[in-house]
Amino acid sequence: MIVFPNIKINLGLSITEKRPDGYHNLETVFYPVALEDALEIRALPEASLSEADKKITLHQYGMEIAGNPEDNLVAKAYSLLDKEFHLPPVEIHLYKHIPSGAGLGGGSSDAAFMLKLLNGHFHLNLSEEQLEIYAATLGADCAFFIKNKPVYAEGIGNIFSPIELSLKGYQIMIVKPDVFVSTREAFANIHPHHPEYPVKEVIRRPVAEWKDILINDFEASVFPQHPVIGEIKQELYNQGAIYASMSGSGSSVFGLFAPDAALPEINRESNSFCFKGTLGQ
Ligand SMILES: C[C@](O)(CO)[C@H](O)COP(=O)(O)OP(=O)(O)OC[C@H]1O[C@@H](n2ccc(N)nc2=O)[C@H](O)[C@@H]1O
Ligand SMILES: Nc1ncnc2c1ncn2[C@@H]1O[C@H](COP(=O)(O)OP(=O)(O)OP(=O)(O)O)[C@@H](O)[C@H]1O
DSSP: OOOEEEEEEEEEEEEEEOOSSSSSEEEEEEEEEEEEEEEEEOOGHHHHHHHSSOOOEEEEEEEEOOGGGGHHHHHHHHHHHHHHHHHEEEEEEEEEEOSSSSOOOHHHHHHHHHHHHHHHHHTOOOOOHHHHHHHHHOOTTTTHHHHOHHHHHHHTTTTEEOOOOTTTEEEEEEOSSSSSOOOOHHHHHHOOOOOSHHHHHTTTTTTGGGGSSSBBBHHHHHHHHOHHHHHHHHHHHEEEEEEOEEOTSOEEEEEEEEEEEOOOOOOSSSSSSEEEEEOOO
């Protein structure tokens, strides 16, 4: 069984307060975009396991991910459900197209899709709400990928309410320079505050009005550290983007373009990543 975990972009990102548990409350809109990994599981017969064998074998392809295979979020998602449901052993194939440290939620998406895959394949009968609760324990923005629909998110990024927003037909260009931004460090450099223009209100205005009022709070601390990211955002505007912003804690930047616009070539560095697509929903 194979699924295709996609990314999210953040439309506005206000970090409003630091919580006693060390995490931060935030306000954002998550929008899914069809830049996808591929994730496949194959159930193995219990009898094929010797005492010393692990219950999962993870094969990784495509872009490299830092860390050991057992730290991979798909392995953590399996272990979480295995503890409760004693799952059969599985062979996992994960093909990475989504860059890491990009603010696109690639690891979180893999984890959420793994939960959904196991739920379906092994008939666990977990509801979407139950899956969201499991997902939130794996990563703050992981729960979004269970329903995978545009939402307004609060709390640590796991309390959702519906929004009336469709960007269907807009073209999107995502550029990630060869810079890794640690989400944990990015949060550590933030001074939380309530925004002058709340995300929930700005998002109701036309996209053409978002430029100076739909703000990602991480840009103020990340751009001075990595000027190339701010330069890419400016370049997207120079090349005709209607709205451009860093996603999450960076380092990727996205630009939204009109449905009939010709998308530019932005080749700032040889190792930068670039995706072009059309939004759905
Ligand atoms: C910045 C965003 O991409 C916006 O969508 C997300 O909030 C990040 O979510 P995520 O990658 O799933 O984050 P996690 O892997 O759970 O957390 C990484 C680290 O970021 C910090 N963190 C994360 C989310 C949050 N609301 N407050 C935080 O302070 C914590 O120090 C945490 O140890
Ligand atoms: N399946 C996975 N895919 C990518 N990274 C993973 C995965 N499992 C664990 N990780 C670890 O998580 C780190 C962050 O990866 P991820 O792709 O989620 O970052 P991100 O794009 O900054 O996401 P976010 O927007 O959630 O902060 C990686 O450096 C890697 O060590």
